[in-house]
Amino acid sequence: MPYTAKIKVTLRQSILDVQGKAVEHALKNLGYGTVESARIGKYIEVTINEEDSLQAERIANEISQKLLSNPVMENYSFELEHVK
Amino acid sequence: MADVLVGVVVFPGSNCDHDTEYAVASFEGVRPVMLWHNEHDLKGAKAIVLPGGFSYGDYLRAGSIARFSPIMQEVIEFARKGFPVLGICNGFQVLLESGLLEGALSRNRDKKFLCCQTNIKPVNCSTIFTGQYKKDDVLSIPIAHGEGNYFAPSEVIESLEEHNQIVFKYTNAAGEVTDEANPNGSLQNIAGIINRQGNVLGLMPHPERASEKLLGSLLTDDRYSSPFTIISPESKGR
Numbered sequence: 001m002p003y004t005a006k007i008k009v010t011l012r013q014s015i016l017d018v019q020g021k022a023v024e025h026a027l028k029n030l031g032y033g034t035v036e037s038a039r040i041g042k043y044i045e046v047t048i049n050e051e052d053s054l055q056a057e058r059i060a061n062e063i064s065q066k067l068l069s070n071p072v073m074e075n076y077s078f079e080l081e082h083v084k
Numbered sequence: 085m086a087d088v089l090v091g092v093v094v095f096p097g098s099n100c101d102h103d104t105e106y107a108v109a110s111f112e113g114v115r116p117v118m119l120w121h122n123e124h125d126l127k128g129a130k131a132i133v134l135p136g137g138f139s140y141g142d143y144l145r146a147g148s149i150a151r152f153s154p155i156m157q158e159v160i161e162f163a164r165k166g167f168p169v170l171g172i173c174n175g176f177q178v179l180l181e182s183g184l185l186e187g188a189l190s191r192n193r194d195k196k197f198l199c200c201q202t203n204i205k206p207v208n209c210s211t212i213f214t215g216q217y218k219k220d221d222v223l224s225i226p227i228a229h230g231e232g233n234y235f236a237p238s239e240v241i242e243s244l245e246e247h248n249q250i251v252f253k254y255t256n257a258a259g260e261v262t263d264e265a266n267p268n269g270s271l272q273n274i275a276g277i278i279n280r281q282g283n284v285l286g287l288m289p290h291p292e293r294a295s296e297k298l299l300g301s302l303l304t305d306d307r308y309s310s311p312f313t314i315i316s317p318e319s320k321g322r
Contacts, residue, residue: 011190015235016269018195042144067152070145070181072188073235 091129134175176286187236193269
């Protein structure tokens with residue numbers, strides 16, 4: 001049975017997230033005074049046809065490093081879900 | 085002597101490829117040859133330009149998908165052998181994603197897509213790309229990008245400085261490196277960098293859009309020059 005890797009890619013804290021800043025300002029303008037910050041990232045679902053969860057995890061790590069994120073300015077994390 | 089071929093790579097979404105072809109063709113002794121992204125054949129090119137545009141729609145990150153195209157596997161090997169490779173705008177983004185240059189380009193500081201004239205100055209005039217410039221030159225040159233905010237960890241910036249790899253910086257009209265003259269928030273006003281070996285240059289501004297006197301030549305005085313004068317080692321420029 002395949003696995004779905006639910007991958008999140010976010011800008012590192014040290015990188016200015018201009019999209020997040022624009023959303024943060026919009027939320028404050030809407031009157032949400034307690035909103036402190038907003039940051040925008042990417043959510044990517046990849047279905048991997050592997051039986052073995054360790055193998056699926058290895059592939060999810062590899063593709064996240066190789067293509068889905070740029071380690072100079074982004075971090076990634078993922079969850080693996082067994083597709084039934 | 086036969087013309088030296090300069091390859092201009094065409095990705096789906098490139099939009100400065102023909103401007104680049106035109107600019108390359110304007111130099112004596114050099115002839116452009118277009119290279120399609122899906123090919124492995126560099127067609128005898130002795131230098132390569134990665135043009136501006138939105139390769140693969142800029143999906144995921146600018147340059148990230150182009151970097152894995154068939155032609156780029158050849159370009160990366162070509163660059164590692166020491167042949168000249170010039171990346172303009174999106175081409176610069178592709179070079180960074182390829183690991184041929186260090187750092188990354190993130191969203192412009194002010195969120196806007198910038199399409200305007202800027203001033204830059206050559207900080208390193210001893211590269212094969214910038215040998216015709218003098219240190220005090222101020223070049224008026226257009227930019228057109230949404231993601232040109234150069235970033236690299238501090239140790240990378242220090243190493244770029246130490247090895248004289250920062251080639252162009254944004255300046256005001258007087259040639260001063262100021263924050264007001266920085267259009268996109270790039271660290272240290274960096275507009276272009278070169279690799280350690282000195283054969284791979286990437287820059288955000290568009291020299292091909294400043295290669296005609298009619299459009300405003302690169303130099304404020306009457307000399308005609310551009311980074312294109314040097315993309316072929318055999319070409320002497322004008």
